[in-house]
Amino acid sequence: xxxxxxxxxxxxxxxxxxxxxxxxxxxxxxxxxxxxxxxxxxxxxxxxxxxxxxxxxxxxxxxxxxxxxxxxxxxxxxxxxxxxxxxxxxxxxxxxxxxxxxxxxxxxxxxxxxxxxxxxxxxxxxxxxxxxxxxxxxxxxxxxxxxxxxxxxxxxxxxxxxxxxxxxxxxxxxxxxxxxxxxxxxxxxxxxxxxxxxxxxxxxxxxxxxxxxxxxxxxxxxxxxxxxxxxxxxxxxxxxxxxxxxxxxxxxxxxxxxxxxxxxxxxxxxxxxxxxxxxxxxxxxxxxxxxxxxxxxxxxxxxxxxxxxxxxxxxxxxxxxxxxxxxxxxxxxxxxxxxxxxxxxxxxxxxxxxxxxxxxxxxxxxxxxxxxxxxxxxxxxxxxxxxxxxxxxxxxxxxxxxxxxxxxxxxx
Numbered sequence: 001x002x003x004x005x006x007x008x009x010x011x012x013x014x015x016x017x018x019x020x021x022x023x024x025x026x027x028x029x030x031x032x033x034x035x036x037x038x039x040x041x042x043x044x045x046x047x048x049x050x051x052x053x054x055x056x057x058x059x060x061x062x063x064x065x066x067x068x069x070x071x072x073x074x075x076x077x078x079x080x081x082x083x084x085x086x087x088x089x090x091x092x093x094x095x096x097x098x099x100x101x102x103x104x105x106x107x108x109x110x111x112x113x114x115x116x117x118x119x120x121x122x123x124x125x126x127x128x129x130x131x132x133x134x135x136x137x138x139x140x141x142x143x144x145x146x147x148x149x150x151x152x153x154x155x156x157x158x159x160x161x162x163x164x165x166x167x168x169x170x171x172x173x174x175x176x177x178x179x180x181x182x183x184x185x186x187x188x189x190x191x192x193x194x195x196x197x198x199x200x201x202x203x204x205x206x207x208x209x210x211x212x213x214x215x216x217x218x219x220x221x222x223x224x225x226x227x228x229x230x231x232x233x234x235x236x237x238x239x240x241x242x243x244x245x246x247x248x249x250x251x252x253x254x255x256x257x258x259x260x261x262x263x264x265x266x267x268x269x270x271x272x273x274x275x276x277x278x279x280x281x282x283x284x285x286x287x288x289x290x291x292x293x294x295x296x297x298x299x300x301x302x303x304x305x306x307x308x309x310x311x312x313x314x315x316x317x318x319x320x321x322x323x324x325x326x327x328x329x330x331x332x333x334x335x336x337x338x339x340x341x342x343x344x345x346x347x348x349x350x351x352x353x354x355x356x357x358x359x360x361x362x363x364x365x366x367x368x369x370x371x372x373x374x375x376x377x378x379x380x381x382x383x384x385x386x387x388x389x390x391x392x393x394x395x396x397x398x399x400x401x402x403x404x405x406x407x408x409x410x411x412x
Contacts, residue, residue, distance in 0.1 A: 005380040006368055009318050011111055012134060015127060016321075021094045023123045024101055025061040028092035029068045030126040032118035035086045039079050042117075046073050049119065064093040064101070065121060071105060086114030090125045138272050140264075141207050141217035141242065143199075144249065144256035146225045147192055150199045152206055153257050155218075158273040159384035160257050163206050168195040200234030207239050216268075217242040220249040220260035272382075279315060279379050280387035283399050297399040299339060299363075306370040310403050314371045317388065317397035318380040322363035327355040339363055367398070376400075 021028070033042055050069045056062035068091045079087070088108045093101035112133045120126045136157035144151050147170045153162045170191045171184075207214060217239060219226050226246050229235075235243075247263040249256055265274040286295030294312075296305055305311040325338045329348035336346060336355060346355040371378050382388045391397060 003368070003378055005318075006378060007111060009316075009364070009380050011108070011130075012318065013321065014106060014108060015130060015134060018090055018106060018125045018127055021104065021125060023064075023092055024095050024099075025058060025064075026121055026123050027061050027064040027068065028094065028122055028125050029065070029072065029089065030118065030120045030122070031072060031089040031091075032114050032116065032129055033082050033087040033089075034114045034117055035082045035084055037082060037086075037117055039076055039081060043073055043076055045119065046076075049121075053121075067103070068092045071103075075105075075107065083109045085110050085112060088114065088130065092125075137213075139210065139213050139215060140271070141203075141214050141239075142257050142260055143203060143217065143219045143226075143229075144221050144252040144260055145196075145199060145219070145229055146221045146223065146252045147195070149252050150195075150221075151253055151257055152199070152203055153254075155261055155271075155273065157384070158276055158382040158388060160261060162254050162257065164202050165253060166195075166199060166202070168192075170195055196229055196232070196234045199229070203234075203239060204236050207242075208236060211238050211242065214242055216244045218245055218247065218260055218264045219243055220247040220256065220263065221252050222248065222250060273385055276379075276381045276385060277387050279313075279381060280391055283315060283401055286401060291405070294402040294405065295399070296402055297395040299396065299398060302367065302398050302400050303370070305400060305402060306367065306374050306376060308406075309374040309376075310406065311371070311374060311376045311400045312403045313401040314367065314376050314378045315391065315399045315401075316364060316367070316378065316380050317383055317392040319383045319392060320364060320397035324361045324363045324366060326358040326360065328358045329353055329355050 031042075033039075046069050050066060053062065053065045053069065056065060071091050072089050075089070086109075088110060090104070090106040090108070092104060094104045096102050108130070110130055110133055114129060116129065118126065118129065136159065138157050140155040142151075142153045142155055142160070147168060149165070149167045151162060151165045153160060153164075155161075168191070171188055207217065219230055230240065230243060230246065245264060245267065247260055249259040249263060251259055261273065265271055265277060268274060283295050286293030287297070289295075296302060296311070302311070302314070306314070322339050323341070325341055326335060327338070327342075327346050328335050329350065331353045332348060332350045334348055334350050334355075335358070338346070347353065348355050368378060370376075381391055383392050391399060
């Protein structure tokens, strides 16, 4: 079965591609078909739109819209009914260089069911329903607090998002001497209580609208302030019910949220950020070994390991977008591939003849197919975490762990 993470990678990449496309006029069609919609009803709807579009004044726009509708109807003949999650068509003449346009067609079976039938003809494709499906479903609430300051945020998958930071007006030092000292302490407690009430209101406003989607709320901070804040009546009961763990941490600003997530990820192993940290740290441990270990990185090394069927785990940054460009010598037939488009026309190493462009493929798609053929497990890692950023910046976004160290690599 196709890797769900790979499907998500392809879906995200398609959304990025579609968001960059524009038409010369209102001639790009977005068609969303829910799974319970009859194909015959959709075809009838398109026939009516075809008739209406025949009255478009602009000859070019009319021609392009009609050809797009015809293209969709011809493709719908291959469907008896929509797939389980529905079907989305993006069809139309997109703008190219100069005044040129090019017919574009993208058909998507979304990861989640389409809820509403939609037909739109516009100068750009309508992606709202599909973009909603890209929202991270693994959601955690974050609170770090002491008397000095507090920060509230979310952990969405592997991305930490700050919602609010507040600095308190609670005095940090006590005055000396008799009754004035006691009075000053009382004023401190009043100020602290007001600060906790304020942070409680912010937390309630932040978390209650999405409380059903939050898996857990983590609370952190130095000392006993966090326990006092949670145990008293500053937070609504629905939020308290979601608080499973509290952690001692040193900071209560934005860096405190990162520290809180690090502490939480050590104790809760089924979090996505924990899984990704474990994967990258396993790879880093291997490459630090004196014999080179089982860690491998670099496009050539990864590709060779997959060809040899010696890669146990392929690790890919989900933000990597690379194309393989294929060139061929017309004289001797020699082929060369590039992972960056050549600035100048490549020359053949055999007879120094100019090589001709043949085709281009998606580099990550090719790696994934090779991994499937080699029985290699594939993990996609986000660049939102420190480990994910390290994979992309230091190792080019592609790394792996071998099944065994090849004989020519073993040192005696």
